[in-house]
Amino acid sequence: MEGRLRRGLRNWRPSPAPVQHIVNDIFYHNGTHRNLFDFELLAWVLEQTGYTECVRVAEEDLLARFPGFPPRNDGEQTLYVRATAPA
DSSP, rough: HHHHHHHTTOOOOOOOOOOHHHHHHHHHEEEEOOOOOOOOHHHHHHHHOOOOOEEEHHHHHHHHOTTTOOOOOOOTTTEEEEEEEEO
16 A cells, blocks of 8 residues: 555556546545546456446346345436347
8 A cells, every 4th residue: 555655657558447436546534545437447347357248227127126225316426237148
């Protein structure tokens, strides 16, 4: 963790990753990492690890399939995605 605190922007380099990934790489609060995910970055991460058919779904769809899941009712802060696991 100390290396990340010292690193700052000095070691930034261009990356084929979405810009959110770069922000996540340098975005720390007092040594604690906070992730910034939007659909583009989450789909990219899933695809990099072998998932396919990444689709954003509505909270209502998730709750219909998993009724015990606690509703958030917060489309600004919550992201639900369905993806096919690697074989």
